[in-house]
Amino acid sequence: xxxxxxxxxxxxxxxxMKALLDARLNATVVAVISNIPTAMxxxxxxxxxxxxxxxxxxxxxxxxxxxxxxAETIAAYSPDLIVLAGFMRILSQEFVVRFSGKIMNIHPxxxxxxxxxxxxxxxxxxxxxxxxxxxHFVTSQLDHGPIIIQAAVPVLPDDDExxxxxxxxxxxxxxxxxxxxWFVDDKLxxxxxxxxxxxxxxxxxxxxSPEP
Ligand code: GRF
Numbered sequence: 001x002x003x004x005x006x007x008x009x010x011x012x013x014x015x016x017m018k019a020l021l022d023a024r025l026n027a028t029v030v031a032v033i034s035n036i037p038t039a040m041x042x043x044x045x046x047x048x049x050x051x052x053x054x055x056x057x058x059x060x061x062x063x064x065x066x067x068x069x070x071a072e073t074i075a076a077y078s079p080d081l082i083v084l085a086g087f088m089r090i091l092s093q094e095f096v097v098r099f100s101g102k103i104m105n106i107h108p109x110x111x112x113x114x115x116x117x118x119x120x121x122x123x124x125x126x127x128x129x130x131x132x133x134x135x136h137f138v139t140s141q142l143d144h145g146p147i148i149i150q151a152a153v154p155v156l157p158d159d160d161e162x163x164x165x166x167x168x169x170x171x172x173x174x175x176x177x178x179x180x181x182w183f184v185d186d187k188l189x190x191x192x193x194x195x196x197x198x199x200x201x202x203x204x205x206x207x208x209s210p211e212p
């Protein structure tokens with residue numbers, strides 16, 4: 001069994017992607033693909049010597065055509081794992097089934113709370129005390145699918161969207177690398193809607209205390 005191959009999909013600044021490129025993963029990031037030609041993350045990937053590709057959704061008349069083109073572009077790299085890192089397109093059932101069990105996403109909330117957009121502001125508006133992030137395998141339901149790891153952070157009284165987002169983002173970078181390490185080391189098994197993590201992996205989630 002050779003080194004595992006990872007393709008990362010991005011749409012924007014790519015801080016999660018960068019954290020993964022910087023992490024020691026025992027795997028090779030063979031490509032970074034973006035649907036947005038101007039995505040900042042593409043420059044970071046190029047500077048790191050990673051192959052980049054653009055599959056612009058605006059060049060396609062419908063989702064099926066875009067998804068097919070994206071799937072073919074990805075398949076050319078023969079990835080073991082597809083990592084969605086701030087990839088802002090909903091993927092069709094056909095796409096998800098084609099790469100079943102091989103797609104991970106990170107979402108900036110403690111799923112199943114706050115799927116969708118503007119998670120940090122919604123968490124503040126709801127007055128929740130704990131917020132956080134989730135890494136999960138992707139199914140055709142948006143921000144849904146077997147959960148691999150979560151990290152919780154406190155919502156502090158003076159938080160605004162930005163301060164809360166940056167507290168969560170720090171944890172995103174940590175738990176995404178952890179989830180991918182487990183995948184690469186064959187520590188994960190999907191059983192129905194649950195992910196079984198091998199017994200020798202102690203860390204299944206994290207509660208981050210407020211700063212002193
Ligand atoms: C992250 O908060 C991620 O959880 C969400 O989109 C944001 C992407 O940020 N899906 P970045 O591009 O990784 O910096």
